[in-house]
Amino acid sequence: MELRIPPPELRSLVHARFGDRLRRAGSFAQLTVLGAAACLEQAGGGGTLGMLWTSRRGAVLATRAALAELRSGEPLMPYTFLATQPHLATPLFAEHVHPLARCAFLYLEPGQDTVLATLARAWTSTCDRVLLGRVEESAAADAPHESDWRLLRRGEL
Numbered sequence: 746m747e748l749r750i751p752p753p754e755l756r757s758l759v760h761a762r763f764g765d766r767l768r769r770a771g772s773f774a775q776l777t778v779l780g781a782a783a784c785l786e787q788a789g790g791g792g793t794l795g796m797l798w799t800s801r802r803g804a805v806l807a808t809r810a811a812l813a814e815l816r817s818g819e820p821l822m823p824y825t826f827l828a829t830q831p832h833l834a835t836p837l838f839a840e841h842v843h844p845l846a847r848c849a850f851l852y853l854e855p856g857q858d859t860v861l862a863t864l865a866r867a868w869t870s871t872c873d874r875v876l877l878g879r880v881e882e883s884a885a886a887d888a889p890h891e892s893d894w895r896l897l898r899r900g901e902l
Contacts, residue, residue: 751886751889752883772828772890773834776892778837780878784876792872793872795845796875797851798877798894800879811825873899878892
């Protein structure tokens with residue numbers, strides 16, 4: 746499942762799906778949870794779940810905001826700092842969508858899907874299903890955010 750979301754529409758889409766539960770999460774976490782949830786809902790099924798996803802740049806918008814705060818001489822705001830941590834999307838997913846048996850976030854360049862597939866295969870001892878994803882924030886208002894996901898079941902790994 747591929748989601749392409751114009752940056753100005755992200756907050757309203759997240760609010761429509763999760764209400765106010767993700768209002769303080771950064772855009773990277775929102776993209777992660779929104780895309781992974783949509784994929785899981787579309788695929789259906791049951792069993793233990795792992796979540797393994799990647800990005801080339803991670804939470805680039807929050808990182809830029811944090812650096813701007815630091816350069817201005819102001820203290821770094823707690824929610825800005827938290828939004829720079831890509832892996833913090835998993836507790837939000839586990840709380841609001843589905844419990845997770847395992848999770849990992851990796852910085853990878855495009856084309857390294859074999860790394861994710863190898864890790865997913867290794868997880869079959871504890872996971873019946875593994876969500877594999879790639880999330881990229883857009884730094885430009887006219888280019889969409891990307892949240893691409895697929896669900897692999899134990900027999901497919």
